[in-house]
Amino acid sequence: MASDTQRILARAAREVIPGQIVNLGIGLPTRLFHYLPDEMEVLVHSENGVLGCRPRREGEAPDHDMIDSGGAYITTRPGASVFDSATSFAMIRRSRVDLTFMGAFEVDAAGNLANWKIPGKFSPGIGGAMELAQKVRRLVVLCSHNDKHGNPKILARCRLPLTARSCVSRIITDKAVMDVTPEGLAVVDIAEGLDPADLQAATEAALIIDESRLGRF
Amino acid sequence: MASDTQRILARAAREVIPGQIVNLGIGLPTRLFHYLPDEMEVLVHSENGVLGCRPRREGEAPDHDMIDSGGAYITTRPGASVFDSATSFAMIRRSRVDLTFMGAFEVDAAGNLANWKIPGKFSPGIGGAMELAQKVRRLVVLCSHNDKHGNPKILARCRLPLTARSCVSRIITDKAVMDVTPEGLAVVDIAEGLDPADLQAATEAALIIDESRLGRF
């Protein structure tokens, strides 16, 4: 049976439309790489300066000048380009990246995202996350529905310092797929076998659930 | 015998130090090209996006993608590079061009330069002249000492709209070589056979002339 992580990634892969430019955030989203088939014409952007990343194949020798923003050795697919950091972020700020997947410490009903700093505990710097979150056309958050202590990560209102305001379009967790709407978080899909009431109980934000239209994943 | 123009250009060529980056303004300065020997390691910058221009050789076919800022077909010397307009002007604004030669309608004792607009008569736009005049490390003006009606071009104070203030280091005309100094225009060289009093009479700005140190050209 698929792990929670595998289910999140398999569901996330269905968000990608052939012909798009997609950025994969560090951590869980980076693993989406392996869910995009080689024959699919999608260019993966990495903000250190490459468009058209693909994972190294088994046994392929690493090129020491070719990494993604997470620091992993990658290779490129046909149609790829490399460029400096100014061009890379111009692409982001001008919304020329169609879709980005990012992790989250917290995400809330208004689509606010916090994923860069936990005051007093974790503050390694913001990297490219702020510009990606604020400017990419569509931001999909991939995260566990609850933290390792069982606390909800899908909140009524974020408490940590924000990465960007009102930036999230969709949230995919092990328990549900939720869209940020003007009325609040609307559940699109719910995990196979999970009861809607249990989903709401695991979530701080009020969820809009229309059981007649609910998908399963 | 050398024409006035040839004498100006021959004198101007002596300003160039091997190893420098030099920009040649449109008109008279462009012709300086032919006074820089091929073996001299100098890179000529042209603001349309090339560093390392050299004139086409007799019979060399024109490359339709390779012009200088005056619109003439050129070619390049070893060590040349091409780049976009932003990089070209970054080079200028950051004073990475060592020396530029420019024409003048008027130039004055304070080193102010007017060479882009005659209100009501001539206003084709400023092109790159303002940034070159303001930012290149050393600006040498090449012009006739008097206009075609005999009026002085070397003034006490410019009357036309300025290209840039206090930008000129040296002025080379058919009659004299003059340096802009805090005290005013100091004559360095005077044309062969010209009397200092006649030079002053042809000049609106007061000239500082130390006959004991005067060169001839």
Added chain:
Amino acid sequence: MTLLTEKVRDIQAAVAAIPEGATIMVGGFGSPGTPFALLDALLESGQGGLTLIKNDANEPGIGIGKLIEAGRVTRLITSHLGLNRTAIEAMNAGRLEVSFHPQGLLAEKIRCAGAGHGGFLTDIGQGTEIAAGRREVEVDGRPWGIEPALHADVALVHAERADRYGNLIYRATASNFNPLMAMAAERVIAQAYRLDAPGELPIDAIHTPCAFVSQVVQVDRATSEQGVRPHGL
């Protein structure tokens, strides 16, 4: 944005979608880099009331010179018209509104839009008539003039090579304003002499990554008509 897989267009279809009264950036410094084929197609397509942004006005009878002569251009934002006497005549006769910017500032105003900034701070032209009326702000103890970003609905650019995703390579001094404009406009239409499959362009040689380009059309080499007229050297 246009999907990577849907960028290759017929030239007339590409320019037909440009609206009447559009603001259009046009690459090129003199002839090199001018997208002559796209401009000829635009002339044929018939849109008027245009605002053009180009370093210069080409020469009479070619490039944007033709559009100006046909009365299609209301306003020109430029650096220098020195090579086009018919454009200067149109300006002097009041048939063409012209805004002049120093060349490097024009490049940076375009680059600023391409970088997603609102503007930049410059010391160029302070104390001259170019800076008259320019707002100032003090940074690091010095006054700086504010130059706002310059935006456009469309950019028409010329490249030597493209692939069908829209990656572009320029050549020699035909680069000039093209890479800047290719990043700056809402819709970017690129013409190229050669159109390849993705993977054919060397990745370190690509000047404009495909993300910025909306449509690509393949065109024939410019005619000698569109070359530089003999002058200068």
Added chain:
Amino acid sequence: MTLLTEKVRDIQAAVAAIPEGATIMVGGFGSPGTPFALLDALLESGQGGLTLIKNDANEPGIGIGKLIEAGRVTRLITSHLGLNRTAIEAMNAGRLEVSFHPQGLLAEKIRCAGAGHGGFLTDIGQGTEIAAGRREVEVDGRPWGIEPALHADVALVHAERADRYGNLIYRATASNFNPLMAMAAERVIAQAYRLDAPGELPIDAIHTPCAFVSQVVQVDRATSEQGVRPHGL
């Protein structure tokens, strides 16, 4: 500026001239593009009280990680320290002052210095703590934050190839901040794996024209020690 003919230097001579307390830009995003040989020479040369500007702090024991561990760095202006726990420890212990900027704004602040501007106007981070205290100005009816240019005395950059005039070519993702820093600092010292005669580099492939580069040194390829540590994928 250094004459074109006088740029090739011995590596120790090149870094020896960097003054105590200098502000130094350092290229690289993680390992690729980091000028390891110049950084090792700087460590050996002994200057302290340095302010470094680099996207990240490399990893412990390599690159600027070594300089931080040796106590030579007073201040670091950066985007992210995620890969260097010793740098984070030094920051938390108060031994290293760290200023964080969003990565693209850091790139643009450097680019701004390289373009000779005083700053640029951005909407990034508005309403977040990154923008706290940032001055604003209204342009085209919208508020924009002012980001001043970031200057440095020296830039240390890494290139794949150079010629003796200082023209540079970068490779793959080893480009990153290098071309920006190569334009931005007062003195630019470039290391390259290969140093050629002028004319050997293809002119359309040159990324940094020689005008911006002060000194060039040839170095051996980075050791596997300086490669990326295994993590991520």
